[in-house]
Amino acid sequence: MRALRSPAPLAGLLLVTGFVALALLGPVLWGQSAARIDDAAILQGHSPSHPFGTDNLGRDLLARVLVATRLSLLLAALSTAISLIVGVPLGVLPSLLPPRGARAAAGVINALVAFPGLLLAMFTAIVAGLGARGAVLGMGLAGAPMLARLTQTLAASVANSDYVSAARVLGVSRRRIALRHVLPNIAEPLLLNVTLILGGSLLGLAGLSFLGLGVQPPDYDWGRLLLEGLNRVYVDPEAALGPAVAIGLAAAGFNLLGEGLAKAASRTASVVRDAAAGEALEQVASQGVLSVRGLSVAFPGGAVPVREVCLDVAPGEIVGIVGESGSGKSLTALAIAGLVPHPGRVTGGVSLCGQDLSALSPRELRRLRGTSLAMMFQDPMTTLNPAMRVGAQLAEVSTTHHGLSRKDALTRAVDRLRRVSIARPRERARQHPHAFSGGMRQRAVIAMGLMGTPRLVIADEPTTALDVTVQRQILCLLREVTDETGAATLFISHDIAVVGELCHRVVVMYAGRVVEELPVEDLVSGAAHPYTRALVASLPDMDTDRSLPLATIPGRQPSPTEDGPGCAFAARCDLATERCAAGRPPLVRYGPERRVACWEAP
C-alpha cells in the first residue's frame, strides 16, 4: 500500500472510509430526526438547529443528507455489480471465441462503447419504469460497455502471453483458459478500476434521481434531495448545497482513491539525483570543420554516457565512429547537433566551421546548425513527418534558414530530390512519406541535408534499417555528396565492415570514451587497442572458419553510471595487468594520425 503514502489517494481513502461508515451508521443515528415532521419549521433556511434548513414537511435537511448516504452508496454498488456481471464476460469473449466470433464480439463492444451511456441508461429506465430499480439497471447496463472494453484490452494482453499459448497447445478448453489463466491475471487491474466505476455510478444515479427518473418519494437519495433543493435555490441555496457537497465529495473520494491505486500499480521507480560532472578539458588547437574538446554528457542520477570526448573532422573527410550499443557514439553526435534530450547536460567545447558554439546566441546557434549541419537518423520510416508532404518538409529548411519564398524553396526541394536520384521528383515532392519506400525516404533525408550548404553531415546509423542492396546505394550516394560538396561526414555505426568501406578515419568508442583513432587502412591489421582488435576479429569474412563459433567479446560494457579509476575495458581484456585496473590510460599519439588509450598497446 505504498500508494497511500502520497496525499491524494490517502485523502480518497479517508473520504471513502468516512462515507462507508456514514452509510452504516447514518440511518441509525439520524433516521428519526430525518423523518420527524415539524409543522412549525416548514421550508426554513439556514438556522443553528437546521444548518441546511428544512424541507416542505419541516424535516431537517442535514439529517436527510446524512441518512441518504446509505441508499446512494447501496444503489451505486448494485449498479457497479451489474456492470461487472455484464461487462466482464462480454469483454473476455473476444479473446476466447474462434476468430470469426471474436471479431463479432469486438464489433459489438465497439458499437456499444460509442453509444453515450446516459442515453442507454434512460432507455433502460423508461422500459423498466420510473424508480430506483430502473435507474440502477440502466446505469449498470450503461457502465457495462466501458468495462467490457477494459476487460477486452487486458485480456488481449494476457491471451497473447506464452503461458496461455502453451495452455492452448496443450488442448486446455477455452472455458478453462478463461477461468484459470485469463481472469486471475486481469483481476487486479479490474478491481482497481471498480473504484472508479463506483464513483461514476454514484454520479450517474445522482443525475438520474436529480432528473426525477431515479429514486421516487418517499425514498430519497442525494440526487433526489438535490432536485428538491434546486426548486428553492433562489431562496435558500444551502438546501441544494448540502446534497451537492455530499455527491461531490463522495465522487471525488472514489476518483482519488481509484486513480491513486491505478498509478501505484503502474509506477516505475525513478531516481533523480544530480551528477557531478566536472571534467578537465584537453586544450589542443585545431582547424577543420568540426572540433570537439572534452565533450561530456551527463544525466541526473549519475549516468555519464559520454566522457571527455575529443574529435576533429577535416573538410571532405569521412570519419567513422564505431562501438557497441551504449558506447556513447549516438549521444556524442546529438551533443554536437545540440539535440541531447532533457535532462541531459552537455559540457565541453564544440566548434563548428571555426566558430565556438558556446560563444553564440541561441538564434545564431540555430542558424549556424540549421544551414551547415545535416543530420541522418537510423530509421527512415519514422524520421519523416507523416502528416506533411515530403516537398514541404524539405522546403521548410530553406524558408526558415535561407529566407527563401515558399515557391523558390519548393523548386529547390524538387531539384535536390532529383539530385539524390529520385525519379519524377516534382510528383514525389507532393506525396506524403507513406508513399515512399525506405530507401527513398533515406534519400529524401539526404536531400533535406542538401537544402543548405552542409559543412558537416552527421549520419547516425543511416543504413542499419535498410536491406543490403539499398544500403549500398545509400552509402554510394553519401560518398558522392561529400565528394561534391566538400562537406565533412561523421558516420556513426556499429557495423565495422561498413565503416571500413566508407570512411577515411575511424574513431573507436568504449564506455563513453574514445579509446582509439586510426586511419581506415590500419584498421584490419594495425589496430593497437585490444578492444578494436576484438571488434575486428568478431567480424566474419570469407576466410572465417565456419566450423568454429564466431568470435565474441566476453563480458559486458560497464554502465554509464560506473566509472572506476582504471581502464573501462580491463575486465574484458586478455592483456590486462594490475596497472590497467589502477589507472586509466590517457589517449596518446603514437604515430601519424593515430591515437590510442592503452597501457599495453604495442
Added chain:
Amino acid sequence: MFLLRRLARLAASLAVLLAASFSMIHLIPGDPVRAALGATAPAELVAARRAELGLDQPIHQQLLAYVKGVLTGDLGTSFQTREAVAGVIADRLPSTVELAVLASLIALLVAVPLGVWLAIRTHNGRNPGSELAFTTVTGTVAAIPEFLLAVGLVVVFATTLGWLPPAGKDGPASYVLPVLALTVGPIAILSRLIRVEALRELDMDYMRMARAKHLTGRRLYLRHLLPNTLTATLTVAGLLLASLIPGTVLVENVFAWPGLGQRMTESILQKDYPVAQAVVLVYGAVVLLVNFLVDVALGVLDPRSAIRGT
C-alpha cells in the same frame, strides 16, 4: 470502398436503433397506455389511444407502420399535449444542438492548445511542478459532475451576484452559464488526453529530425507537432459532440433550457411514451451520424486510417 463499408455499417446501426425504439413500448411491462392515462381514465379513451398507436394490430403490421411513419417524418402524437411529435422535435432539437456544438467548439479551442502547450512544457520530465499542478487540477475538475457545477454556477453567478440569468433561453447572456457548465469537465478530460497524445508525438523520430533541422519553435510545434495530434483530436472531438448532444439533458433541466433533453425528462415523468420513444430515436440517430462523419473525415485526412480501421 471505404465509404461504402462505413455507409453499410451506419445503415445497420440505424436499423438496430429503429428496432430498439420500436420495441421500447412493447418492453414496458403492463399496458403502457393505461399506465399513461391513469387508472381512472375511461375505457373508451384507452381503447382510442391504443388504436392510435396501432397497438391493436398484429405486431408485424405495427413494425411496418412504425418504419413507414419514421421514414415519412410522422412520429405520432403526444399523449399529453396532442401535438405532433415531429413538430416537438423540430421545435426543440435546434436549442440542444446549439448548446452542444457551442460547448464542443469552446472545449476544443481551449483544450487543444492547453494540452499541447503542457506537453511541450513537461516533455522529458521538465517542469515537474507544472505537471503535478495540471494533473491535480484537471483530475479534480473532471470529477465534478456537470449538474453539480451547473447548480453551483446558478448559486454564485445568478442568485448571489445576479450577473447572469439563472434560467431560460433569452439572448447571448443566457448561454454563458449552460455552456460553461458543459465545457469545464470536457476541457479537463480533453486537455489531459491531448497532452498524453502530444507527449507521444514529441518522442517520435520525425520530431527529432525536425529539431535537427533547427527550425523555429513555432514552426516545429505548429507545423510538425499539431497536425500529428489532429487524428486523436478529431476522434475525441467527435466522441465529445456525440456524447454532449444527449449529455445536455441534466444541464438543460437545471437551466430550464427549452431543448430536447428537458422535453424528454418531462415526457418520461408523464409517461408520454410517443415523445420519449421519438427523442431516444433522434438522440441515437444523431450520435450514429456524428460518429459516421468523424470516421469519414478521418479517412479523408489520414489515408492510412481508412485502411487500418477496417
